[in-house]
Amino acid sequence: MFPIHDDNPTQTPPIVTVGLIVVCTLAFLWEVMLGSQGQKAVIYALGVIPATLFGDKTLSPELAMVPPATTLLTSMFLHGGWMHLFGNMLYLWIFGNNVEEAMGHIKFIVFYVICGITAALAQALPNPGSEIPMVGASGAIAGVLGAYLLLYPHARVLVVIPIGFILQTMRLPASIVLGFWFLLQFISNLLAPESGGGVAFSAHIGGFVAGVVLVSFFKRPGVPLFAPAHEGAESGFGVERRR
Numbered sequence: 001m002f003p004i005h006d007d008n009p010t011q012t013p014p015i016v017t018v019g020l021i022v023v024c025t026l027a028f029l030w031e032v033m034l035g036s037q038g039q040k041a042v043i044y045a046l047g048v049i050p051a052t053l054f055g056d057k058t059l060s061p062e063l064a065m066v067p068p069a070t071t072l073l074t075s076m077f078l079h080g081g082w083m084h085l086f087g088n089m090l091y092l093w094i095f096g097n098n099v100e101e102a103m104g105h106i107k108f109i110v111f112y113v114i115c116g117i118t119a120a121l122a123q124a125l126p127n128p129g130s131e132i133p134m135v136g137a138s139g140a141i142a143g144v145l146g147a148y149l150l151l152y153p154h155a156r157v158l159v160v161i162p163i164g165f166i167l168q169t170m171r172l173p174a175s176i177v178l179g180f181w182f183l184l185q186f187i188s189n190l191l192a193p194e195s196g197g198g199v200a201f202s203a204h205i206g207g208f209v210a211g212v213v214l215v216s217f218f219k220r221p222g223v224p225l226f227a228p229a230h231e232g233a234e235s236g237f238g239v240e241r242r243r
Contacts, residue, residue, distance in 0.1 A: 122206020
């Protein structure tokens with residue numbers, strides 16, 4: 001199940017959401033320009049490494065670009081590959097504009113950063129001796145998904161579901177799409193090895209939970225939780241097929 005659009009228009013320009021997408025994209029282009037070795041060095045220098053964050057290890061002088069605590073912020077803007085970047089920015093583009101509108105630009109920035117930091121800590125704390133760097137905006141974006149779930153559970157989301165060689169598109173309630181996403185992260189986290197690289201599922205879970213908890217404190221006073229579906233939005237489970 002892969003979301004590509006939501007039927008939930010906004011009234012204000014999502015300048016922060018667009019800005020985050022631009023910054024993450026430019027940061028990744030910078031990584032690519034450094035070459036494979038340079039990109040690896042940047043990920044170690046600016047990514048979150050639990051062992052250095054909690055003081056057990058130190059980076060070599062040429063990699064110690066910022067204090068370890070600062071990597072909780074810098075790591076949010078780095079990505080390990082094109083697909084990593086594209087997937088994160090697509091989710092941010094689909095769901096970020098509505099959450100930004102519900103909170104306002106400044107509060108949304110603060111919310112996004114807090115969720116990202118919480119996500120990184122959720123991944124690092126269970127294994128504080130890990131020397132594997134963690135990068136990506138997915139933890140912060142998971143917080144956006146958690147907020148969206150409480151704000152607009154009835155909004156329709158167009159998703160693509162591959163069935164063999166057929167791509168089937170469906171419009172599903174956000175509660176189903178995001179609930180399925182969270183369940184997938186939870187199950188994947190249970191099945192993931194205790195050590196080693198790969199997807200930081202604990203960060204996704206931590207960011208999502210942070211978003212669910214914090215949305216009530218960051219939304220504008222007049223914005224309700226569990227808003228009904230937009231008038232004119234399609235009801236039911238619309239289905240289309242594409243080859």
